[in-house]
């Protein structure tokens with residue numbers, strides 16, 4: 001649904017050039033929820049804004065729903081943008097218009113006739129659970145309700161793709177959860193493809209099927225969340241499952257074990273103790289239900305050195321666990 005290849009964007013200013021996106025390739029399949037994680041300044045917003053050409057890239061190509069956007073002239077681009085909705089961290093609502101008026105505005109600019117607008121606004125408000133607040137003004141709404149208006153407005157032209165620019169960053173955890181639930185519901189009910197940028201791990205855990213970690217304009221990791229979790233040294237695995245645990249134990253081999261999918265339900269630690277008659281100790285760990293999979297990560301201490309534990313470590317690998325010797 002979204003195909004990005006060799007994308008590059010440099011901002012030029014008197015203070016010097018800033019390479020915000022430095023050669024990004026990205027494929028987001030239809031119906032996928034793809035999250036781009038990264039610290040402030042990593043280039044996430046620029047990347048997202050290049051997808052709907054709010055920023056013109058210097059190099060590379062961007063296709064959405066089979067249409068190559070980089071080469072389009074203004075009029076064709078305006079039409080192509082109807083397949084792409086966008087929501088923002090600070091909602092970007094018109095304060096002088098009611099909730100219904102904000103949603104209607106998106107239909108006005110795309111030339112939808114008045115009578116049709118009214119029905120569509122009602123449909124959209126129902127979709128995001130805001131029917132009761134149709135006549136309220138943005139100042140009378142909570143943050144979560146404002147974001148629901150933003151989502152309804154973004155979906156007005158029935159886009160196939162929704163871009164989300166830190167949509168939950170200004171919300172408290174409970175409201176974040178309800179907005180993420182709504183996005184997941186829209187993804188499933190409408191088959192909406194979602195590309196989101198965030199610095200919040202919760203967002204990735206709750207709704208993303210795939211993710212990328214961005215740093216200095218590049219993707220340093222990218223793929224399906226379940227696969228990334230099994231990648232040795234994955235930053236994403238570490239950040240999704242943070243835990244406090246010693247990195248070494250005298251006289252023991254300390255291993256990090258990550259499992260996902262069906263393997264997450266295998267009683268790995270009990271099996272290990274039984275088969276190898278080892279007094280395995282759990283130093284730390286966590287099990288989580290992610291959007292597309294269940295996954296667990298543990299740090300274990302096996303008595304003896306790595307050589308003595310070779311068979312046990314091999315056994316863990318055959319169980320589908322990603323095994324890394326912590327130190």
Ligand SMILES: Nc1ncnc2c1ncn2[C@@H]1O[C@H](COP(=O)(O)OP(=O)(O)OP(=O)(O)O)[C@@H](O)[C@H]1O
Pocket residue numbers: 011012013018019020038039040041042043044045046047
């Ligand atoms: N309009 C601009 N002019 C000049 N430099 C810019 C402009 N927009 C962004 N930058 C720079 O480009 C780099 C990437 O910024 P970008 O906003 O894309 O990152 P980000 O990961 O989205 O960060 P944040 O979460 O803080 O928005 C930063 O160094 C930023 O200062």
